[in-house]
Amino acid sequence: MTMMNDNVVMRFSGKPVTYHFNGSLSGLAEVTDSTRTVIVTDRHLMEAHAAGFDGWRTIVLEPGEEHKVQSTVDGIIRRLIEWQVDRSFTLVGIGGGVVTDITGYTASVYMRGLRFGFVPSSLLAMVDASIGGKNGIDVGPYKNMVGVIRQPSFLLYDFDLLETLPDTEWSNGFAEIIKHACIRDLTAFRLLEHHDLESLRKKPDTLRSLIRRNALLKSRIVRRDEFEKGERRLLNFGHTLGHALETSYVLSHGQAVALGMVAACRISEGQTGFAHTTRVAKVLSQYGLPVEGSFDPDRIMSVLRMDKKRVSQAMNYILLERIGRGIVQPIPLDDLEARIRSLAAAGPALLPIETHP
Numbered sequence: 250m251t252m253m254n255d256n257v258v259m260r261f262s263g264k265p266v267t268y269h270f271n272g273s274l275s276g277l278a279e280v281t282d283s284t285r286t287v288i289v290t291d292r293h294l295m296e297a298h299a300a301g302f303d304g305w306r307t308i309v310l311e312p313g314e315e316h317k318v319q320s321t322v323d324g325i326i327r328r329l330i331e332w333q334v335d336r337s338f339t340l341v342g343i344g345g346g347v348v349t350d351i352t353g354y355t356a357s358v359y360m361r362g363l364r365f366g367f368v369p370s371s372l373l374a375m376v377d378a379s380i381g382g383k384n385g386i387d388v389g390p391y392k393n394m395v396g397v398i399r400q401p402s403f404l405l406y407d408f409d410l411l412e413t414l415p416d417t418e419w420s421n422g423f424a425e426i427i428k429h430a431c432i433r434d435l436t437a438f439r440l441l442e443h444h445d446l447e448s449l450r451k452k453p454d455t456l457r458s459l460i461r462r463n464a465l466l467k468s469r470i471v472r473r474d475e476f477e478k479g480e481r482r483l484l485n486f487g488h489t490l491g492h493a494l495e496t497s498y499v500l501s502h503g504q505a506v507a508l509g510m511v512a513a514c515r516i517s518e519g520q521t522g523f524a525h526t527t528r529v530a531k532v533l534s535q536y537g538l539p540v541e542g543s544f545d546p547d548r549i550m551s552v553l554r555m556d557k558k559r560v561s562q563a564m565n566y567i568l569l570e571r572i573g574r575g576i577v578q579p580i581p582l583d584d585l586e587a588r589i590r591s592l593a594a595a596g597p598a599l600l601p602i603e604t605h606p
């Protein structure tokens with residue numbers, strides 16, 4: 250199928266990455282040589298889009314975060330050796346963030362580096378996980394503990410893949426879209442305010458252009474700060490408390506980040522005079538995300554003290570000055586603890602992980 254090109258090339262430390270925004274899985278052979286490509290995907294994608302993989306050498310992983318580990322990488326590497334894959338090959342990850350992270354990491358270490366590309370298939374992978382060059386795996390309870398920063402050669406967007414994305418995954422993607430809007434994009438925030446999850450899913454053109462806008466917004470932030478010395482840290486908005494909640498309570502990543510964003514808005518009220526927490530919370534609710542939940546502050550503080558953004562006795566926290574303008578501010582740990590304690594009792598109790606069967 251021939252579609253009008255909508256290709257954008259972004260350079261990261263001089264390396265070009267081509268975004269094919271009007272791509273399609275059936276047109277993959279136009280961006281990578283099928284005789285010298287190995288696809289990595291997961292079983293859900295293979296089951297839902299089997300025809301798209303016809304004629305391609307494909308490694309099919311079991312889906313799920315628990316498989317984003319070294320033993321999965323070892324399995325892929327053994328298969329690459331068996332197939333005599335050399336450095337003239339390209340590895341293509343077709344899937345959500347788990348598949349793209351594993352593929353980018355494996356491609357970066359196999360033979361000290363193969364060319365690789367992604368076909369992101371979840372909303373979250375389209376706007377976030379496949380962008381920016383961070384590729385990693387988990388080690389026990391530690392998420393993304395091992396990895397590299399290395400950019401893909403291309404990203405191919407096939408929006409039709411979203412037709413089979415499970416309902417629960419949509420909110421996870423929207424949490425990151427709302428995050429991008431809060432830190433850098435007032436126009437997108439207004440668009441989100443005027444829609445909700447259901448109405449946007451019924452407007453594919455609006456949704457596509459929102460995804461495209463988000464992908465480019467994250468890319469520009471990363472391009473200006475590839476190795477996270479400054480502006481890229483804004484992308485952690487909602488993620489400091491979010492990660493702590495996600496490791497302790499039964500929450501999806503998007504739900505945890507949503508709670509983290511509301512908390513960051515409340516902390517911003519005291520630090521920057523931010524005055525729009527209610528607006529942010531309303532938008533999160535419109536996209537199926539929670540805005541309050543009570544938690545054990547001692548448990549959360551003990552996780553926060555281990556956060557990579559802690560520097561000595563202060564935490565670099567991502568706050569909002571206004572919608573569309575995020576900033577990084579160090580908050581003394583004692584002050585942060587007081588804020589976290591004041592937020593801990595809001596809403597219904599979150600379910601701790603160990604009580605969940």
Ligand SMILES: NC(=O)c1ccc[n+]([C@@H]2O[C@H](COP(=O)([O-])OP(=O)(O)OC[C@H]3O[C@@H](n4cnc5c(N)ncnc54)[C@H](O)[C@@H]3O)[C@@H](O)[C@H]2O)c1
Pocket residue numbers: 291292293294297312313314317344345346347348350370371372373374377378379380381382383384385392393410411412413414415418421
């Ligand atoms: N590298 C980065 O910068 C970065 C950024 C954010 C998140 N991540 C990582 O991304 C991962 C989360 O990504 P995710 O939310 O995409 O999760 P995921 O990859 O687990 O996908 C979610 C589920 O949806 C299924 N799925 C995906 N696309 C589908 C489709 N089109 N049709 C049917 N089923 C589909 C998957 O099989 C899986 O079961 C985490 O491991 C996280 O650490 C990485």
